[in-house]
Amino acid sequence: MERSKALAALSALAHGDRLDLIRLLVQAGGTGLPAGEIARALGLSASRLSFHLSALEQAGLLRSQRVARNVIYAVDAGGLGAIIAYLLNDCCMEHPEVVACCRHGRSVAESAIRLPGSAAP
Numbered sequence: 001m002e003r004s005k006a007l008a009a010l011s012a013l014a015h016g017d018r019l020d021l022i023r024l025l026v027q028a029g030g031t032g033l034p035a036g037e038i039a040r041a042l043g044l045s046a047s048r049l050s051f052h053l054s055a056l057e058q059a060g061l062l063r064s065q066r067v068a069r070n071v072i073y074a075v076d077a078g079g080l081g082a083i084i085a086y087l088l089n090d091c092c093m094e095h096p097e098v099v100a101c102c103r104h105g106r107s108v109a110e111s112a113i114r115l116p117g118s119a120a121p
Contacts (some may be wrong), residue, residue, distance in 0.1 A: 001086040005060065009083040012059035017044060025075045026102050032065075032074030056068065 013019060020042055025032060033041075039049045051074055054061040060079035065072050084102075092098040 006083060006086045006090075009059045009061055009079065012055045012061060013083075015055075017048070017055055019040065020048075021052055021056065022075060022080070025062065025073060026107070027078075028074065030074055030077075032063075033073045034067075034070040034072055036070070038073060051078070052054050 013022070021038065024038065024041055029048070035046070035049060035053065038044075038053075039046055042049070046052070049109045053062060057064060057073075061076055061083070062073055062079075065074075088094060088099060088102065
């Protein structure tokens, strides 16, 4: 992934409503959700939601599809995976402690990164 694309994606994710939106759409799966349902679930006005959807779509983290009179939004798994891979592989150079923190099901306490010289938990 190019650095500029990574920065655009990270910038798009740097907002609480957008993180909530990604979380909601990840849970919805590949079928996605119509914009109206997303707005109701997140308590956002149509204009505010449109602003956030546009930012995430331009960053390559969402995809949309028109179905009749609705626009259905879903997470672009490839785009989301690419930014995660960029952080782990390019930025963190697959550092074992960083990668260990990303394992599904591990608590924050179990995967906390210890600094050199600190005592083991």
